Amino acid sequence: MLKTTLVVLAVVGLCGCSTVKPWERDLLAKPQMALDSDPLQTAFEDHIYFSKEASSGGRGFGGGGCGCN
């Protein structure tokens, strides 16, 4: 697990010297390219899956908790 993490971080680090110029970022700036393009949908899903599965988180902190009987 730790190895995987380090490998991914290393890959990210190597790609850090991105050659994407500011004027080439038209596609990246589109709303549908946002990492979380619909935060309310993400919040709904996080709550549903938190209530029905043993896993949670990953993308971010839940916030707010849940009794979820």
Place this chain on the structure above:
Amino acid sequence: MQLKNKQIGKRLTLATSALLGSLQAQAADYWEVSSALLMYSEADDRVQAVEPVLNLSRQFDDESSINVRVIYDALTGSSPNGAMPASVAQTFTSASAAARIEQAEEDDDEEELEKYGDRGSYTIAPGDLPLDPSFEDNRTVLSLGWTRPLSNGYTMNLGGAYSSEGDFTSFSVNGALARDFNNKATTVSLGLNLEADSINPNGGVPTALTMYGAGNTDGSDDTKQVVDLMLGVTQVMNRRWLMQFNLGLSQSSGYQNDPYKILTVVNDGNLIVNPDDPESYLYLFENRPEDRQKMSFFWQNKVAIGADDVIDVGYRYMTDDWSVNSHTLDLTYHWQISEGLYLEPHYRYYRQSAADFYTPFLNAGSEVEVVGSSVTALVDEASSDPRLGAFSADTMGLKVGLALGSSSELSLRYEVYQQHDDNSLKAVAAGSHLDGMSQFAELSASWVQLGYTFRW
């Protein structure tokens, strides 16, 4: 171009904000108002929920932003009580309904009494899954977030959330620091979330692994504390590819039990008559460890296809010290049909292993000692909560989005969720009450989400 550069910078900052589960403020000098309504429904008359959400965000001239979110959640329906289906009828007295009835009698609340009068105890037909029909709760959540750029490419994010239900209250605060590198092509962030929960079950906190119905409690309430730490890296890979990687650590301590969940105790597969009450059978309240450590690894990719389409691929691996390991794969395709119309087909695959103390029922002799009216659990922890069992699940959905003018959008999404049992069968004697009964209740659910966003 400067504007685009600034926008992507903001998006990367927002990717960090997403760590905090907070904001997505994208524009200057106006409020962005997002509203959504979720209608969630489980098959077989299980949980039904209606959940409206309102989110307000605003970006200021100094590029700082605030976010306010209010969520209301109304839940009704039936929830599995944890007991096994059996070939004979089983009668349960709902602790939660009994407590509400008692309170209503004290308050002389006739409306409440009428509502619960016939649901204080319930009988489950042979072969049916024991569902507690008195499940009813309302949840209100308020969350706030504040993002502020600092000098030298740093961005700070602070937030907090308060959540309240009839038997549960949660308070959390979080903070994160992010830094941009390589002309904002790389953002590294570190976030911390502290959560304090208070649980006050209807009827008190049941004494773990003691007889259901005996009414032994350990006070009226208990607490739980959670600390989450998250390290995130967002990277622009090329003109069409944006990637995010998060490593999350979570430590939870305190009351982790579900106070309403019980376990059936059997003798060679046959239900045991409750030594204290010949009208009912023997069940024990569940018990889970007081600590839980989780680690998660999340990897997301957004890839632009053509001019407007986007593939979103996410993968999460989670592991904890309860022996739960899970894999989640999430795929969405954003298909821009025209300038004002898009479709998003979605598929999610999930698989988890069982917690090491998960068991569909307990055996007298090896797991519980039953001598006359003395019942003693021989295991330290046990839970039959299906959430802790082994299963896989598929979610399929479709979203349609329609732009209404240049600054507002209407969307509708429909999703279907189906669980599949992956547990190995626990042995039961042939011809006994539990012989041939399902040991895991596969959940089927569907939901509709209606969203409307506009600028104000």
